[in-house]
Amino acid sequence: MDLVSVRTVRTPSRRDDLTLSPGDRPLGGGTWLFSEEQPGLTGLVDLTSLGWPDVERTPGTLTVAATCTIASLLGVRPDDSWRAWPLVEQCANALLASFKVWNAATVGGNVAVGLPAGAMTALLVTLDATAVVWTPDGGERRVPVEQLVLGVRTLDLRHDEVIRSFEVPEAALRDTTGYRRVSLSPHGRSGSLVTARWSAQGFVLVVTAATPRPVVFRFAGVPTADGLDGALTAVLGSDGDWYDDPHGSPAWRRAVSTRFAHELRAEAAAGGAR
Known part of the structure; x- marks a missing residue:
């Protein structure tokens, strides 16, 4: 739907530009954000303009960007030893969304909405993932995803904090x-x-x-x-x-x-x- 209260849309290219003023909301795919009225929303900050890689692999860890779309996650080629990987497609299908939605909806957005039926939350919690949260002072903190979602539409996340990525231990993927x-x-x-x-x-x-x-x-x-x-x-x-x-x-x-x-x-x- 149209968000008629929005007055500004910003597309930051670096972290220094990523400041959230009162009334601002981070924008990923927007599949939930644009689905209903958003009282008090006056500005959007498009996280996709930061150019975060969808997926990064380091020894022992698979890092999934908050802006990684569900389609991109499904397109990752898993290692042969990742017996847990079928759970990715199962949880994606739990959303009952079309491929068009998969191409826009982000992993971080699904978690950040904080809905009980957030299937990406279920996936990441099952895989013992940790959320990397950017703080407004230029630092970051790490929160297990199972502790990040506190209740319906309630997260351990301040208004001016942004979920940067999710770190999935490779041991859980095996x-x-x-x-x-x-x-x-x-x-x-x-x-x-x-x-x-x-x-x-x-x-x-x-x-x-x-x-x-x-x-x-x-x-x-x-x-x-x-x-x-x-x-x-x-x-x-x-x-x-x-x-x-x-x-x-x-x-x-x-x-x-x-x-x-x-x-x-x-x-x-x-x-x-x-």
């Missing part, structure tokens, strides 16, 4: 992953998205879409069914811990997420943690 998703309608927003990652070093379970923020469970090995139930109850013990909106009730989200968690546990146990 693990095996699992994925489960459900929505109330064939083309509806995710009501529950449960992902997992496992290896000989442990089992990680991530619940998103069904909860206001990503919820992560970590085990030294594949847990027993009772052990998993105990962990789920300890952290998500009441309907008040589950998200409630037109895309699913708390009771339904709790039921399907619990079922998915046990399916992934059984999958990991049957396959063996490698």
Whole structure:
């Protein structure tokens, strides 16, 4: 839609130009920003003009720029040892977006919106990614993505801070992953998205879409069914811990997420943690 309150659009070419005044908002792909009215928005700062490389590889780390589009991420050629890579396409498809949206929507934008159904958030949390955040004093800080999204549309991010990139440890990419998703309608927003990652070093379970923020469970090995139930109850013990909106009730989200968690546990146990 038209953002009729916008008065300025800036295209910085270097970090020194990247200042956010009151009323400014960083712009990536804009697929959410232009989808609804944005009260108080008076200026856009286009991050894509900074020319950040979509993906960079260094020993032990895959760095994904916040401005990397979903299409560009899908186009990365993975190493043969990256058993977790199918999760990228699975999470991209969880967005139920056309290739046209994939060509514009950015990984950082999907995380920064802070919606429970943000599938790129689920992907990065499952892969133990760390967000690199640029601070207005010219420095930066690092925040695990699982701690960056605090709730619905709420992030550990000040107005004048910008997500620069996400650092994904290569060790996580070598693990095996699992994925489960459900929505109330064939083309509806995710009501529950449960992902997992496992290896000989442990089992990680991530619940998103069904909860206001990503919820992560970590085990030294594949847990027993009772052990998993105990962990789920300890952290998500009441309907008040589950998200409630037109895309699913708390009771339904709790039921399907619990079922998915046990399916992934059984999958990991049957396959063996490698």
